[in-house]
Amino acid sequence: MGGELVRLEGIHHRYGKREALLGVDFLLREGEFVVLMGPNGAGKSTLLKVLGMLLKPSSGKVFFEGMEVTDEGKRKRARGQVVYVSQDPYLFKGTVLDNLLLPLKWRGIKGKEAFRRAEEVLALLDLKGFETRDSKGLSAGERRRVALARALVLIPKVLLLDEPYANLDLSSIMRLEEALGSLIRKGIGVVIATHRHDGASCLQKRLVHLEGGRIVKEEGPNKALS
Amino acid sequence: MELASGIKGAFELIIGLDREVVEISLRSLWVSSLSCLLSALIALPLAFFSFFFSFPGRRFLIGLCETLYALPTVLVGLLLLVLLSRSGPFGGLGLLFTPWAMVLGQVLFVSPLILGLSYSVLSAQGKSPYFTALSLGAGRFEAMWVVFREAKGSFLSVLLMGLGRALSEVGCAIMVGGNIRGHTRVLTTALALEAGKGDFAMAFALGLVLLFFSASIILATKVLGRSDRKWVENW
Numbered sequence: 001m002g003g004e005l006v007r008l009e010g011i012h013h014r015y016g017k018r019e020a021l022l023g024v025d026f027l028l029r030e031g032e033f034v035v036l037m038g039p040n041g042a043g044k045s046t047l048l049k050v051l052g053m054l055l056k057p058s059s060g061k062v063f064f065e066g067m068e069v070t071d072e073g074k075r076k077r078a079r080g081q082v083v084y085v086s087q088d089p090y091l092f093k094g095t096v097l098d099n100l101l102l103p104l105k106w107r108g109i110k111g112k113e114a115f116r117r118a119e120e121v122l123a124l125l126d127l128k129g130f131e132t133r134d135s136k137g138l139s140a141g142e143r144r145r146v147a148l149a150r151a152l153v154l155i156p157k158v159l160l161l162d163e164p165y166a167n168l169d170l171s172s173i174m175r176l177e178e179a180l181g182s183l184i185r186k187g188i189g190v191v192i193a194t195h196r197h198d199g200a201s202c203l204q205k206r207l208v209h210l211e212g213g214r215i216v217k218e219e220g221p222n223k224a225l226s
Numbered sequence: 227m228e229l230a231s232g233i234k235g236a237f238e239l240i241i242g243l244d245r246e247v248v249e250i251s252l253r254s255l256w257v258s259s260l261s262c263l264l265s266a267l268i269a270l271p272l273a274f275f276s277f278f279f280s281f282p283g284r285r286f287l288i289g290l291c292e293t294l295y296a297l298p299t300v301l302v303g304l305l306l307l308v309l310l311s312r313s314g315p316f317g318g319l320g321l322l323f324t325p326w327a328m329v330l331g332q333v334l335f336v337s338p339l340i341l342g343l344s345y346s347v348l349s350a351q352g353k354s355p356y357f358t359a360l361s362l363g364a365g366r367f368e369a370m371w372v373v374f375r376e377a378k379g380s381f382l383s384v385l386l387m388g389l390g391r392a393l394s395e396v397g398c399a400i401m402v403g404g405n406i407r408g409h410t411r412v413l414t415t416a417l418a419l420e421a422g423k424g425d426f427a428m429a430f431a432l433g434l435v436l437l438f439f440s441a442s443i444i445l446a447t448k449v450l451g452r453s454d455r456k457w458v459e460n461w
Contacts, residue, residue, distance in 0.1 A: 084361040090354035093376055103362035
């Protein structure tokens, strides 16, 4: 069993008066694949954003690699190791290659190494030849694949994907699973939120069922914190 | 006949690069550009702050700015006249009847316009680019820069709208500038004066220059805003 990546203890989060998360405990370890399941409004996206250090929960504790994330500085450092891809990913203006190189630049990776990584990931997701395409002229499925490529190019420790199978055809889903499998084997922790049970079927996973902001059931090889 | 001879005379003045027309036009441009730039320096950070951070009175601030879009410029002129006059609280600064007073006046009514419209640009764009950049490793300021870059055409259009408002106003410029020849006379104030005097050639020449500036601004706004015009629909 890999080391601890992200741990949540007693997480509550509310948007105005609406409670989105109600006392959630969660643990993600290295090389673990977790599928968050539940109906719309169950709190899956909110939980992903908390795991991605993009949302400061109303209460509760967040740990990254065993260290409690208590302030913005620590949150930013942790964010440097985590990538979140939303259900409707936003691509920056410019070409597909620009979209991959900009985040690499933010993480201090430039020049040949940046190009090498970008080319590798584009090939992995069957996006060869898309380098100079304008990001605003892509179809929904292509946008999603580019957003995934942009996340994978950073080789994060934690990868969070919100509804990653939406708008993808079968061959893209298979390529995505292939890519996820290789990341998991490298020790990257992957969490996806989906309302479809059939996704990620060939990968060993832990299923976490959310309902009304609470974890109601866990299934799979490594039941977490409880 | 007066119209025809006025327009003919106006073209002669413009083509001949009449010294006074050029001088007044350049003064108009620098006074309005400077006030627009200062307004942007005040309003853009405030718009970003209001959009990304929640604080008490945020809605009031945005509502107030939207109300001030239609602020009568003579009212700003009157207020500044009282404040900057020799007996007023800021009389000692000696700003009244200088181009700086005109800049100050224009900043007062251009800033709310830039703040309100920039907030509309940000609202139309949403927080997706910001959160995407953050999640990909950008710092908060880098993420805000991304937001600016993504809608830079719209922000430039907003600045040009501010410049257009500053260039075309007359009430405040007359009240705090005094329309002094060679010192505070700008296109709008000079046009009003020359028309009153009956020098239609000069009035039309100044009017044509003003029209040229306005048309250039509208054209530039359209070209720059073509790619990201969603905010116009929200406005």
